[in-house]
Amino acid sequence: MQIILATSNKGKVKEIRSLFDGDEVVPFVQLLGPMEIEENGETFAQNALIKAKTIFEKLGQDDVIVVSDDSGITVPLLGNEPGIYSARYAGEGASDRDNLMKLVKELGKKGAKEAPAYYTAAIAVVTKDTEYVMHGWMHGKVIDTPRGEGGFGYDPIFIPEGFDKTLGELPAETKKSLSHRSKALGIAKPIIEMLKEQAK
Numbered sequence: 001m002q003i004i005l006a007t008s009n010k011g012k013v014k015e016i017r018s019l020f021d022g023d024e025v026v027p028f029v030q031l032l033g034p035m036e037i038e039e040n041g042e043t044f045a046q047n048a049l050i051k052a053k054t055i056f057e058k059l060g061q062d063d064v065i066v067v068s069d070d071s072g073i074t075v076p077l078l079g080n081e082p083g084i085y086s087a088r089y090a091g092e093g094a095s096d097r098d099n100l101m102k103l104v105k106e107l108g109k110k111g112a113k114e115a116p117a118y119y120t121a122a123i124a125v126v127t128k129d130t131e132y133v134m135h136g137w138m139h140g141k142v143i144d145t146p147r148g149e150g151g152f153g154y155d156p157i158f159i160p161e162g163f164d165k166t167l168g169e170l171p172a173e174t175k176k177s178l179s180h181r182s183k184a185l186g187i188a189k190p191i192i193e194m195l196k197e198q199a200k
Contacts, residue, residue, distance in 0.1 A: 001196045004028055006037075006055040006068035006124075011152035016067065018176065019185045020192075028055045028066075044070040044084055044122035045133045052126040062128040065195055067188070071121035071181060073154045075142055078106050078115070086153070096153050100146060103154065107144050117142040117158065121180040123188045125195070132191055136183025151175060 003020060005013055008029045017025045028035070037054050041047040052068035059066070072086025082089035082103065090098035107115060119138040124131065139161050146156035148168025156168030160178050167175050176182050 001199050002026055002064050003192065004031065004055060004059065004064050004066045006051040006066055008034065009152075012069055012071075012181070015176070015179070015181055016069070016185065019182065019189065028059075032058055039070070039084075041070075041084070044072065044120050045124070045135070047084060048122040048124035048133060049126070049131060052124040053131070056126045056128075063199065064127075065192055066124075066126045067192070068124045068126075069121060069181060069184075070124075071119065073103075073117055073119050073142070073158065075103070075107075075115055075117045077110055077112060078103075081106065100154050100157060103142065104144050104146070104157065107142065112144070114141050114143045116140075119158070119180040121184040123181070123184040125188055125191060127195055127199075130195070132188070134184045134187040134191075136180040136185070136187070138178055138180040138183070 003023050003025045005016055005025060005027045007013060008027055013027050037051050039047040039050055041050055048068045048070035052066045056066045072083055074080050074083050088094055090102040117140060121136045123134045140159050142157050143159060147166045148156050150169065150172065151167045156166050158167050159165065160167065163170065
């Protein structure tokens with residue numbers, strides 16, 4: 001049974017594929033081509049479900065499991081920004097770097113060199129009969145100077161709790177063990193395995 005990812009973000013695709021080694025994991029763009037999905041939910045969970053249900057309906061196949069992710073970073077000092085707007089914090093079509101630098105700028109406006117922050121990931125799993133949403137979190141702090149070339153998004157300015165390096169500096173395996181997405185996918189994986197068994 002194919003697992004279809006309702007994302008075209010290469011960083012997310014790579015991370016999710018690594019957790020489902022041995023399964024056929026296909027980004028939706030390979031089947032449907034590029035497509036914009038309006039994420040008009042008010043929470044990560046709502047947006048994850050919107051994406052997964054939209055792709056499931058567009059595929060028109062009953063024998064697939066669609067997995068989507070909605071995730072972002074929250075900084076309480078900044079009024080809980082950017083939150084669900086993490087991917088477009090600096091405006092529609094903004095690059096990862098644009099978004100990161102806007103966050104750094106907003107920290108500066110508060111006179112802060114660092115601030116507590118946390119990542120949230122909501123993973124939605126949709127089949128013809130069911131919908132599930134799982135969450136994972138990673139706590140730490142953001143800093144005003146990007147460090148490291150690894151990861152993507154806000155990783156070069158996020159230091160996880162218990163570490164002194166950013167996610168951009170930490171090895172990929174370390175990040176994977178800490179990741180909010182890995183935690184949510186860890187909950188999702190047995191559910192997906194169960195759905196695959198039921199479909200046989």
